[in-house]
Amino acid sequence: MASASVVDSQLNEVATKVKQYHFPVESIPRLSYDDPEAERLIRNEEPVILTGTNLVASALQWSPEYLSNNIGHGTYTVYSSKNHKFLYYDDKKICKVPTFTPPTTHQDMTFQDFLNKVTEWKEGEPYNYLQQSLNDSVGPQIVQDFAAFNWKWISDERAKNNWGALTSNLLLVGMDGVVTPVHYDEQQNFFAQVHGFKRFLLFDPSMFGCLYPYPVFHPHDRQSQVDFDNPDFDRFPRLRELKGRQAILGPGDVLYLPVYWWHQVESVPGYGMTVSVNFWYKSGPTEKIVYPLKPHQKVAMMRNIEKMITEALNNPEEVPPLLQDMVLGRYT
């Protein structure tokens, strides 16, 4: 309990230091894993910070140094960015947009080489962010820690909420201040914070119209075109209507991040490197159709329509004029 309140007071301190953007934020509830309200939120696909899950209790010693000493000499994917932002892109979609220039590069390197880069980093050099699914090439100590995750708790959650299979555990090791810009994912996620502090900004699926995601065929599919540091209200007028929620996670905290919820994830500047592990699960079977459709069902529908049109036209350049013809002056 003593250590919990140390973390609590640190979280309060962090909350006073994070950057404010143009939109208001409410706090996401922070509840014990056995609080019935937490279960209700998960069942309703609303975000909640869970304490006491012990999901990654066996990994709380995973500092970057510990990982470097124990993870072995396999290679890990490390993204490199000229600034602190790491906007995701899908390599497989680059051919669809000939003018696309990737905003980050990535290369495979050992954990030790990654950590050297970070510890020797000087202002003006590229930022680095390790993002790699955990696999069986890791050393025996890490295997043991991983095996001791609270698999019983998370499997029970999966079953209770009727989700599909666990698809991957992504290990994220970031430099102080790195940011994953606002986007949504197509899976359910339990995001476990292991080391350092992360700030999440979340937006429910009904905010789609305020966040202007790239077209589905674009390499930045699922990513917002909006830059919170530099909001362009002329191009994106509904951005003014945006309302968010905030979660600040410290070691041991688990965030339930519902499928289709938008999120920006920041390693809080000034608090050092971060280590996180996420647990991605397939969504359950399609719910019974109840009208009106839920916002996330509409998002799924829009994605399917965009895919269908892009496929049928066989040329991404013909998609914007067709959608403009279909909508402008007719549904506007």
Next chain:
Amino acid sequence: MASASVVDSQLNEVATKVKQYHFPVESIPRLSYDDPEAERLIRNEEPVILTGTNLVASALQWSPEYLSNNIGHGTYTVYSSKNHKFLYYDDKKICKVPTFTPPTTHQDMTFQDFLNKVTEWKEGEPYNYLQQSLNDSVGPQIVQDFAAFNWKWISDERAKNNWGALTSNLLLVGMDGVVTPVHYDEQQNFFAQVHGFKRFLLFDPSMFGCLYPYPVFHPHDRQSQVDFDNPDFDRFPRLRELKGRQAILGPGDVLYLPVYWWHQVESVPGYGMTVSVNFWYKSGPTEKIVYPLKPHQKVAMMRNIEKMITEALNNPEEVPPLLQDMVLGRYT
């Protein structure tokens, strides 16, 4: 030949009298039915005026008076409009748009009652337009004239162009000056002029984006929202880019009106009542897919998407916000 040149000189005179709108028009070629160029145009789904088809030669005596004396005492659908415009609407879609007020009314009446209304019409009274599929309730003289249409020629055309079945023959009897505002149909049409003069304005399917049709679920589906007499360039900016074609038809002329081509049809003011018969055919089986898709294939695709979305949302009011979210700031 003497009578043909009488018609020709009348057509030239009519051409100098029709109203000019804001867009330029080219003349549609007027060719003999046996001109190979005419066949090429039909095969390519481009409009052409055909002379010498004799398609309705047996009906050239179908003046309104002749019809009144011979058509019998069955009832016909007569549309009534406060002005000279008859904007079509689909009764079955009225329930989808609670605020919809039909711009015309219709009632069933005998041909004789219709003709009385027209001959006794005074300025300020509603305009009347008879529009009814020919059926077997007509009198024996009309049956005989109908049977003597040049069915051989038109059946050969149907076969050559691989169209489907003849779906209906619509008889149109209009007062001087009536207008069917710009719209498109989903069938192939041979439009036969029987009595009086009609002016067609046509626009190819690529003009979809300049003509802003009503949503697919709207009773005015397939009709443009644009009023050529009162063009609203603020609401419909691409209307300025519109380019049209013009056809003036006199008795005996047959216009090939390709599927998905936009058309406005006007009984030329000052030239009396008009009688026309159209021959609607189902389009052929879907063509082999060749990229880029043709404009009319894109129109068909947009219609399907709009139908799908409207059906999936189960509420027409949710369609505009969804399409706006999908397109504005993303594909604009």
